Amino acid sequence: MAASDWGLNVNENWQYYNSRAGIALSFLFPLLVFKTGFEWHWLVYCLVIHRVHVFGHSLCLHTYFSHKAFKTNRIMQFFLGIIAIGSHLGSPFQYTFLHQQLHHPRADKEGDPHSPVHGLWHAFLGWRFKEYVTSSTGQQLFRLKDIYQYADPAFKNCPEMRFICKHCFEIQNLSFPAFYLIGMFVEAYIPQMGINALAFFVYFKAIPCALSQFGLLSINVMGHAKWYGYRNFSSDDNSRNSNLGFFLWGSTCWHNNHHYMPNSAKTSFTTRETLIDVDYLIVLMMEKMGLAWDVKLPSQKLVDKGIMEGVKRPPRYRKDKDPDDDEDDISDNPDYKMAA
Numbered sequence: 001m002a003a004s005d006w007g008l009n010v011n012e013n014w015q016y017y018n019s020r021a022g023i024a025l026s027f028l029f030p031l032l033v034f035k036t037g038f039e040w041h042w043l044v045y046c047l048v049i050h051r052v053h054v055f056g057h058s059l060c061l062h063t064y065f066s067h068k069a070f071k072t073n074r075i076m077q078f079f080l081g082i083i084a085i086g087s088h089l090g091s092p093f094q095y096t097f098l099h100q101q102l103h104h105p106r107a108d109k110e111g112d113p114h115s116p117v118h119g120l121w122h123a124f125l126g127w128r129f130k131e132y133v134t135s136s137t138g139q140q141l142f143r144l145k146d147i148y149q150y151a152d153p154a155f156k157n158c159p160e161m162r163f164i165c166k167h168c169f170e171i172q173n174l175s176f177p178a179f180y181l182i183g184m185f186v187e188a189y190i191p192q193m194g195i196n197a198l199a200f201f202v203y204f205k206a207i208p209c210a211l212s213q214f215g216l217l218s219i220n221v222m223g224h225a226k227w228y229g230y231r232n233f234s235s236d237d238n239s240r241n242s243n244l245g246f247f248l249w250g251s252t253c254w255h256n257n258h259h260y261m262p263n264s265a266k267t268s269f270t271t272r273e274t275l276i277d278v279d280y281l282i283v284l285m286m287e288k289m290g291l292a293w294d295v296k297l298p299s300q301k302l303v304d305k306g307i308m309e310g311v312k313r314p315p316r317y318r319k320d321k322d323p324d325d326d327e328d329d330i331s332d333n334p335d336y337k338m339a340a
């Protein structure tokens with residue numbers, strides 16, 4: 001698979017070294033915590049920012065940009081793009097190419113860039129330092145640097161998205177000194193926050209950023225590990241759900257549900273999962289406010305086809321219309337319907 005013709009025309013080596021520098025800094029800067037020390041209210045700040053990063057991954061990069069599970073306006077889309085880039089996990093275009101085009105169609109098979117069936121270290125971090133995705137016989141299947149050139153044709157009329165995707169690594173790396181400067185401002189002018197510049201940098205930027213990186217890398221392993229989690233659907237891969245994973249991965253923690261119905265805006269399925277699905281709640285709130293529309297949910301037919309024996313269906317699905325009645329289905333894919 002080649003990158004889109006409507007490419008970003010970036011210097012691949014510059015992108016590569018910028019992205020690797022970002023990963024290294026993400027794991028080194030948190031060590032400054034030994035210099036700053038610890039305060040409980042700093043931890044609260046850190047957890048709030050971390051949650052924003054989790055939304056940047058699960059809701060923005062994954063559900064909106066990669067799977068296009070709902071629509072929104074240009075201003076909101078740009079805002080979601082900024083939150084997505086702030087999570088330090090690459091750009092929306094890169095994520096889409098890697099996740100939606102490479103990972104999903106080949107999950108846990110030949111050509112999956114980061115499956116644990118090819119080794120735990122490979123799935124966690126090793127794959128990011130390889131030049132090619134290779135087959136089990138060593139054949140070069142995809143050149144990973146092509147990801148940097150990819151521009152999602154769905155955003156062809158959005159130059160602002162092209163700009164932030166083209167410069168995402170510069171933006172991400174420059175945000176490190178920027179946060180220290182903001183910390184100096186906060187220390188000087190907002191003393192009520194009770195935090196100095198260095199601690200601001202560590203708890204508002206460095207630690208949330210490291211957790212964000214760790215979250216993305218660990219879901220490659222735990223979301224597809226045969227020995228962890230549970231399954232609701234008989235998908236043709238090793239994907240697993242984990243309610244505990246919601247802390248690090250957001251709604252992508254129900255990875256088996258997601259692999260079975262990847263274009264659904266709602267990743268949780270059972271009542272227990274839905275109770276903590278904050279990402280979907282945000283989509284519903286956006287819909288109520290007129291900021292989201294065409295919110296996709298799986299059809300009853302799709303759910304019935306793959307649900308595993310003994311899995312308790314939530315009431316909402318039983319109230320769905322007749323599975324063969326696709327009259328109100330405005331999506332191109334009959335497996336997905338508009339939310340009721």
Ligand SMILES: [Zn+2]
Nearest residue numbers: 107223239255
């Ligand atoms: Zn997956």
Ligand SMILES: [Zn+2]
Nearest residue numbers: 067099258262
């Ligand atoms: Zn996905």
